[in-house]
Amino acid sequence: MNYTLEVVNVPVADIDVAKAFYKDRMGWPVDHDVAPAPGVRFVQITPPGSGCSIVLGWASGMAPGTLKGLQLVVADIVAAHAELKGRGVPVSDVQVVDGDAAKLEEGGKALDNVGFVFFEDPDGNGWAIQQISARAS
Incomplete structure (x- = not known):
């Protein structure tokens, strides 16, 4: 039996502000923006290349800004960092989590598994x- 993670609810205070951040700043396409009933609206957005979407506005019971630890994976953290900085995303510097700063200077595959950047959405x-x-096979 396969179990695939397809959707993660991201709690936000203002759907329009969050949608603008993920769509315009992050560059992620909007899959759906629907209001199935009066006073109910949700927006589904999928990061490029991802099999999992995020949903903004779906009633999750979580307070806006309380979701931590969402993780994306890219093949080139330096390029991703440059792209996000260029889009105006308030992203951290590239960090090497094992403490070996020489890997940052070496770049490329030396950053596999240990190269990270961090950011927060507006909430x-x-x-x-x-x-x-x-990935290992």
Whole structure:
């Protein structure tokens, strides 16, 4: 039996502000923006290349900004960092989580599994981006 994670609810205070951040700043396409009933609206957005979407506005019971530890994976953390900085995303510097700063200077595959950047959306929901350029088989 396969279990695939397809949707994560991200609690936000203002759907329009959050949608603008994820769509315009992050560059993620909007899949749906629907209001199925009066006073009910949700927006589904999927990061490029991801099999899992995020939903803004769906009643999750979580307070806005309380979701921490969402993690994305990219093949090149330095390129992802540059792209997000260029889009105006308040992203951290590239960090090497094992403490070996020489890996940052070396770059490339030296950053696999240990190269990260971090950011928060306008509500304070916390994200990490990790470099994994190839997976073990």
